[in-house]
Amino acid sequence: MLVAAEASGDALGASLAKALRARLGDQVTFVGVGGAKMAEQGVQSPFDIAQLSILGIWEGLKAYPTVKARLDDTVALAAREKPDVAILIDSWGFTIRLAKALRKLDPELALVKYVAPQVWAHSAKRAGVLAKAVDLLLSIQPMDKAYFDAVGLRNVFVGNSALAKRFDAADAGRLRSPIGVAAGDPILLVLPGSRPSEIERVLPAFEDAVKRLKADRPELAIVVPAAYTVAEAVRARVAGWPFRAHVIEDEGLKDDAFVAADVALACSGTVTTELALAGVPMVVGYRTGAITYAIMRRLMKPKWVTLFNIAANKSVAPELLQDACEGEGLAREIGRLLDDPALRRSQATEQSVALDKMGRGMPDPSEAAADALLAFLKTRGISNS
Template sequence: MTLDKANELHIMLVAGETSGDALGADLMVALREISGRSLRISGVGGPRMEREGLASIFPMSDIAVMGPREIVPRLPLILHRIWQTVRHAVEHKPDILVVIDSPEFTHMVAKRVARRAPSIPIVDYVLPSVWAWRQGRARAMAKYIRRVLALLPFEPAFLKQAGVDCVYVGHPAIHRMPDEGSGARFRAARGIAPDEPVLLVLPGSRVNEVKHLIGIFGEVVSKLTEEMPSLKVIVPTVPHVRRLVEESVRRWSVPAEIIENDEDRRAAFDAGTAALAASGTVALELGLARVPMVIAYRAEALVGWFALSVLKVPSVVLINLILDRPSVREYLQSRCTPEYLLGGLRPLMSDTLERRRALADLEEVRVRMGVDGEPPSRRAARAVLDLLERPASPA
């Protein structure tokens, strides 16, 4: 199809899993709101992008797999889908291609499109964690990625060293912050007084995380309750591990309420005094909700040793990386014990100097992430459209 470039802008989006589908859908909405031009959007996406009008080249579920056990049996289909996506780009020549997260799939597409149709600028929305694991990958990206849309405020400076253009647009966790007053309503609905301590316990969203941490967390809760009899314990979880969480929490010596609903989860964050959480994106969500926290990580000895040995940053907690200082206490592997965790958590449960410092640090995180600014999806849309207005670099 020949496009009338004066009237229509063709943007190709490629997402490979649920998180990318959500980002892609929000980006589609924002592009239409601010482009000022007729848009044609093609590519690969899931249900949310399809609801925004994308006719996906093939079902995103074909490529939304994780880990060798899922990938290997479907490798022929995945390779076919990679080439199908590349052919679509080469044949239809979009004005710009945006690959979204899922680097194992999307970067395979981007590299091949860059070789076969070098005139198509390629944007990477969500930087792979090259700063944490494979720093050489950033330099390799410069050969086929024109611009990166970063979720974290420290990423542009890191990529600048590798010669990659990067724009900070904001993390989707900004969209998941609690509504004002939701914490007070959460407490009132459960008969929890405004001055009673509430501990949020988040043992992870993966089965192995929960298995390694929830017993240790239960011991911490038990010891803390002995010191604080009025303590209320809330355990936010996700559907696919809820049964395991329920079975484990039932064996705790103190009662705890398990919640799963997203609205309840956000309200609980607003109500929480402090949190004990598995390492992961949840630390950023807690930080944006101004919940002081202690972070834990434990895996099988060999897996844990390997993960920590290849880590290229001083912390696994995004809050610490954003602030560039050790604000949140983290207890990894051999230090992930009830005694250590209790020692880190105890001063966060009342009005101590350590708690006040933690709250001040979390306020700084909110400022650095631009919480009160333009929504991330609109920043991302502006960064995409801005690139189209720039002259192409010489080949």
Template sequence: MTSVDQERTIWLLAGETSGDDLGAKLIRALRHFNPALQFVGVGGPKMQEQGLQILFPMQDLAVMGLVEVLPKIRMLSNRLNQAVDQIKTIQPDVVVTIDSPGFSLRLLKRIAPLRIPRVHYVAPQVWAWHESRVKKFPGLWDKLLCLLPFEQEFFSKHGLKTHFVGHPILETEVHHGNADTFRKEHDIQPNAPILLLMPGSRRSELPKLMPVFKQTILLLKRQLPDLVPVIPTSPLAKERVEHNIHDWPIKPLIIHQPQDKYNAYAAANAALTKSGTSTLELALAKVPMAVTYRVNPITAIIARRMIKVPYVAMINLLGGREVAPELLQENCHPEKLCATIMGLLTDPQKVKAQQDAFTHIMHQLQAPNNQPPSHAAALEILDMIKG
């Protein structure tokens, strides 16, 4: 066991909901090894619950898309200056940035002259976008912690010190829900099909996906009148989701409490989800899924020229094939989404094929020595302080 005897300060940054969840697990794991640690920086409610003293709201950084970020440049620049100034002032023992590479990597570069140990947690996906960008990384961090097994080899071949620590999805309870409890609590008939809708939580995502989801549900309801659409979301995004469904003739059930979400996963017959970590959550819970996404058309044109991998969904990248159907951009269309979801709701063979693949993929994500991924990450960070 690694421990640090004296009181130390760790400065943390998370810029979106998934990073907040990851950061909360990391703080809890760090405190497991050293209860005296102090945590300062930027995060969301989950990190605050674990004792993070927050500098400014994490939501200010939750912007995605090349076009979508333009109106936010001035605000993001001010937030970057605030973060740098605080780090200069308090001189933490280590700075840990979690994902959000657009902001995190700029911050790491700005604080490089301070000679404070820097750890970046969640590798930038340059293996997907543009491998040549990796040339800009030497000197940005002292240690990179990656979540995916193939990333360690990728970054190591570029001379970057990288450690695979396992994927935090394995520490969640998403696969321990109770289907009967969910149906009873929400008065859903035993045979009524449940469809999870997972449009994401960012302000830039909801307006693009929700209108398509609305039309998809209307089409599905014609074939499955007793279909129950359910939207699991975070407490932070609940109000935004409610705003986006205010004119829906068929109102989905919105849930935001963790246990309710896990129970929904257990009860669900299928899911329509954006690409991202949600595909791994669903895979762990064995929920058959279709993956969709839509961005600004200009962003899409640029992205298609840059993307170097055959799939967008993480579950498909890890599986090495299209385990879950991907319907992106122009294929993010109500008729196509409806047909794909109907296949999952009516074809047991399609469901079994996905679920068998999920089991194999989840095994790949286990941390070294079968320890919890957050503990593996915490020990790597504590070794930086000790060194």
């Protein structure tokens, strides 16, 4: 059983399912919860995971009845299908509750958490909570190990799948021609997030910034890669912009957009690592609820939210968060990059150096995760041999 509650987890689940299928063939059957990518690997979700893509205390309170109902649906699925192992991917709030419910349902069920809560960044207490809830942790950050060793939770560092993304097959020209962007015209990527709350809170500030940039640079091409979880909302919002913008949903064209872009305006998240891998200098913006942000700032230990900034221990990519995430400031930072090729090259180089510190170049994390999972299952007497 594979359970992912949002787009990034769906990608992880799909890659893991593919790796397991390569090892086990028809000896493995998948059930669970996920999105379009996991569905391609045979995981038929009983509901749309966009209902679970929530961030923020107030948003969480409003969505609680829906989340509780989806939690019950997931537990019912496990009761019906009786999996040998349940792999709960990221999404701490949902998956920790699910782990406890599944343990109550079947105390013998092997429970695996894939992606640790960022205890090194905020609450170390979560390490102990997770140790009581699951049997194995597959972690994607090397700094996780000490925290989970300390509480006796078996854990394996498998690497960050975002660092394994390749752009070898991407083609900048393949993007420019269909959308009518001349070879010399600059391209700005606008990536407003994958959660409905991010589209609501972040995209308006990004829109204001883009309006300001377009007013001074009419030749600037705007490309908006949209996560499938929020594609409809993004299309509706962008349709009202007073200038042309190209919304892209196709995964192949998104890769083309990444290698074609001069600069990106990105919502904080996994996409910032992918942009860095593609060599795109960026400005990172984020907004959440005021209460949520106040609590996060009190709990967060690092000075930054972007992983490669944390790895570099400095502000490689500018971060404009909460009240600072507004049109004028975002446009000013993006404009500096657009107007200064040397600055773009310098930032892209520093981003690349930080990626090396994060572990770029490791074997495929999905392959490592599959091997670690099968080794663990053998110790539980669950094996294909």
